[in-house]
Amino acid sequence: MSRESRPGWTAEATAPPREVTEKERRSIWWSALLDRARYRGVPLGEHTGWTRTQQRIYAEYALTLRQGIEAREDALEKEQATLQVLVEEPSAAPPVVISRPDGTARQLHDWAIYRRAELAALDASRTRTAARQAALTRLAEIKTELSQLEGEYETLRQLCETAYLVRAEMYCRIRCARADRNVADVPSAPPFDGPVWRTRRPHLTTVQTRSA
Numbered sequence: 200m201s202r203e204s205r206p207g208w209t210a211e212a213t214a215p216p217r218e219v220t221e222k223e224r225r226s227i228w229w230s231a232l233l234d235r236a237r238y239r240g241v242p243l244g245e246h247t248g249w250t251r252t253q254q255r256i257y258a259e260y261a262l263t264l265r266q267g268i269e270a271r272e273d274a275l276e277k278e279q280a281t282l283q284v285l286v287e288e289p290s291a292a293p294p295v296v297i298s299r300p301d302g303t304a305r306q307l308h309d310w311a312i313y314r315r316a317e318l319a320a321l322d323a324s325r326t327r328t329a330a331r332q333a334a335l336t337r338l339a340e341i342k343t344e345l346s347q348l349e350g351e352y353e354t355l356r357q358l359c360e361t362a363y364l365v366r367a368e369m370y371c372r373i374r375c376a377r378a379d380r381n382v383a384d385v386p387s388a389p390p391f392d393g394p395v396w397r398t399r400r401p402h403l404t405t406v407q408t409r410s411a
Contacts, residue, residue, distance in 0.1 A: 214358035215260050217365055227366060231373035243375050246389045250367050254392060257363035261393035264355045268348050279341045282334040290327075352396045360391040 219227070230249050238247045246254070297313060300306045367388030 214264065214355050215257060215362040217358070217362050219366060219369065223366070224369070227370050228373055231370045234370075234374050238374075244371070244387060244389065247374075249370060250389050253363055253367055253370075254389070257359045257391065258393040260362075261356045261359040264359070265352050265394055265396065268352050268355075272345065272348050275341050275345055279338060279345075282338050282341075285334045286331055286338065288327075288331075290324075349396045356393055356395075359393055363391045363393075364388055 234247055234249060241247055296317070297310060299314075300310050371388050
């Protein structure tokens with residue numbers, strides 16, 4: 200199952216497929232039959248070597264997905280810091296408007312030079328104002344996206360958990376199957392223990408190293 204992230208988030212995050220292929224099904228069936236004897240002493244519903252391997256595989260999937268979203272978070276925070284500096288820059292004072300003088304050629308010449316500088320300053324001011332407005336708009340977008348990254352990861356982690364449980368429960372049913380045992384009596388598979396999201400708050404603080 201391919202899961203494409205929302206616009207502006209990770210370009211594409213691909214979670215493991217929930218569907219079990221025929222090849223996987225045969226492998227699970229064979230492993231479960233062998234483990235009936237191999238793990239005879241392991242209580243039903245607890246980890247065996249096979250379920251621990253599956254746990255590790257899908258936890259690594261989840262970790263890879265989390266690292267991709269964390270990279271996106273880092274990029275957003277750097278952009279946020281840059282834009283914040285732009286927004287907080289003090290505004291320049293507007294130039295003093297001097298009317299065209301009715302004087303000598305020298306006075307008109309000096310006024311024309313000042314007028315050119317005045318127009319350039321006004322143009323630069325408009326450019327800064329537009330850039331500041333664009334930065335404020337982008338900062339709002341970044342704030343929204345940062346607030347949603349945890350939910351994005353939790354959704355992807357759930358896909359990894361589902362893929363693990365589908366396979367682990369199939370394995371448990373086969374390993375625990377007996378003629379006198381109903382399907383409802385087969386214990387659940389060992390729970391998924393994948394990496395959780397570790398949120399950094401507030402943003403724009405010193406970057407801290409997050410372990411897996």
